[in-house]
Amino acid sequence: MEHEVFVPFPVGAVRRVLSDPARVARCVPGLQQDASSGAALAGRLRLRIGGSTITYRGALRLTEGDGSYELSGEGTEVRGSGTVTLALSALPEEMPGGTRLSCLGTVSGAGRLAEFDAKTAESAARRLLDRFGAALAEELREDEAAVPVAEPAGPGEAAVADANDADEDADDSSAFAGNALDDEPPAEAAHARRTMIGRSAEEVDHAPPRGRYAPVPAPEATSGTAVLRWAAPAAAIALAGAVVVTRALRRKR
Missing domain, CATH: 3.30.530.20 (START domain)
Known part of the structure; x- marks a missing residue:
């Protein structure tokens, strides 16, 4: 057959x-x-x-x-x-x-x-x-x-991958911040680090800038008063001298 x-x-x-x-x-x-x-x-x-x-x-x-x-x-x-x-x-x-x-x-x-x-x-x-x-x-x-077949990543695996990416981005940001602080003078860099560590993000955002970027203070209002303190006695002496000269001229006449 x-x-x-x-x-x-x-x-x-x-x-x-x-x-x-x-x-x-x-x-x-x-x-x-x-x-x-x-x-x-x-x-x-x-x-x-x-x-x-x-x-x-x-x-x-x-x-x-x-x-x-x-x-x-x-x-x-x-x-x-x-x-x-x-x-x-x-x-x-x-x-x-x-x-x-x-x-x-x-x-x-x-x-x-x-x-x-x-x-x-x-x-x-x-x-x-x-x-x-x-x-x-x-x-x-x-x-x-x-035979095992590769499957696409599920939601959980995708979330883990996103978290890993976020961690990598955070590491990159930290490295960038560190490099920026290294460019500052030693005293200002130390002050900036203390500010970032000891204060909240909101306080840091609203705090006035310091270091090389701090605004130049305006002239104090007391400077005018100081001028008047030495100008007034001088004016009094000049006035007294004028009176003495005037009386002396009258006597000669």
């Missing part, structure tokens, strides 16, 4: 699954694995054929050679004395959109399986291979889902 199965995945990914006996066992429909040793898979296989179900207990062996995969096995009916022998070869080939599995196999048996005609047995075998291909594709989809 010849049959082809399409798997919508690259041939390399398909080969990785076919090279792993445990993964192949998960893809065989109706197989309940008991234990495995190397490439041997022991367990039960339920086969649906012609409206009936036959369960076999046995073992399957998977080997690889020349690019193809060989699956062979034998089993005995759980409820009866019938036997079955299986030999299947699968060759993965790359094609547009995925991989084609070219299968070539033979099945022979005695007991209940021998009661069905060749056409019914072949139809059951093709259906089993189609289901195997679908299970193989599902196995590969699970591999893709297991």
Whole structure:
């Protein structure tokens, strides 16, 4: 019997699954694995054929050679004395959109399986291979889902990033303020630092500027009074001198 199965995945990914006996066992429909040793898979296989179900207990062996995969096995009916022998070869080939599995196999048996005609047995075998291909594709989809994908930052992460940016901006502002203070004379720089540290922002904004930017004080009003203090005695002396001169002239006349 010849049959082809399409798997919508690259041939390399398909080969990785076919090279792993445990993964192949998960893809065989109706197989309940008991234990495995190397490439041997022991367990039960339920086969649906012609409206009936036959369960076999046995073992399957998977080997690889020349690019193809060989699956062979034998089993005995759980409820009866019938036997079955299986030999299947699968060759993965790359094609547009995925991989084609070219299968070539033979099945022979005695007991209940021998009661069905060749056409019914072949139809059951093709259906089993189609289901195997679908299970193989599902196995590969699970591999893709297991690969972590980068996600955009959520609101919380964005807030953390904004906070970090704000901290960096604050550091830059502090560095700039420090450089500006370093340009001031030592005394004025020290005074500016004390003002910024010991007073609130509102007080600093409304306080008069100091240092080199402080306004020049206006002349004191008391300077005029000081002039009058020395001008008044001088005027009195001049007046007294004028009176004396006037009296002396009168006497001479």
